[in-house]
Amino acid sequence: EDQVTQSPEALRLQEGESSSLNCSYTVSGLRGLFWYRQDPGKGPEFLFTLYSAGEEKEKERLKATLTKKESFLHITAPKPEDSATYLCAVQGDDYKLSFGAGTTVTVRA
């Protein structure tokens, strides 16, 4: 069974204070690792898909990296609008998505 563990559960940052979120996974035949952002009362919003170890993707202040066992989401110089829950999911050879519990990020001005 595919498993995804995210840490920390919650992260409080000062505006401009860079940090990283971790997503550790076990999966049978990784087809993709996904990062989503979820705001309260809304559905998850797609951020990145990573397919193989060594791959990196960036979007504004966010950068996602992937190794064979984990992925990191780096937030550089965050702003209050980056406050959200960040979800990690893996897709294995059964094509199903398995989600982690998420990291809730709060950025204070």
Added chain:
Amino acid sequence: SAVISQKPSRDICQRGTSLTIQCQVDSQVTMMFWYRQQPGQSLTLIATANQGSEATYESGFVIDKFPISRPNLTFSTLTVSNMSPEDSSIYLCSVEDPGGGYGYTFGSGTRLTVV
């Protein structure tokens, strides 16, 4: 990426009743997925709905409790039947982006409270 319209956005229901959630996609998709997100927890896949065939349910979810319809390639419904307070959750539908590159797109969710 695909755009999903999901409704209702929220509802408060009496125990023992049923609620049907609708999901409309702006493009034709082969598979639609239904998830549950219980308070403070992550998303759990309920079932996969293919047009023209019976939905495939994950372990712990049964058709009598969560019947699904998929009448065409752009629409699906999930019914939560004979509700109890334990069914209070956010229910989300999702599709794989038909154009590729956007992963899976989610609806805005239905926040269900059973009293």
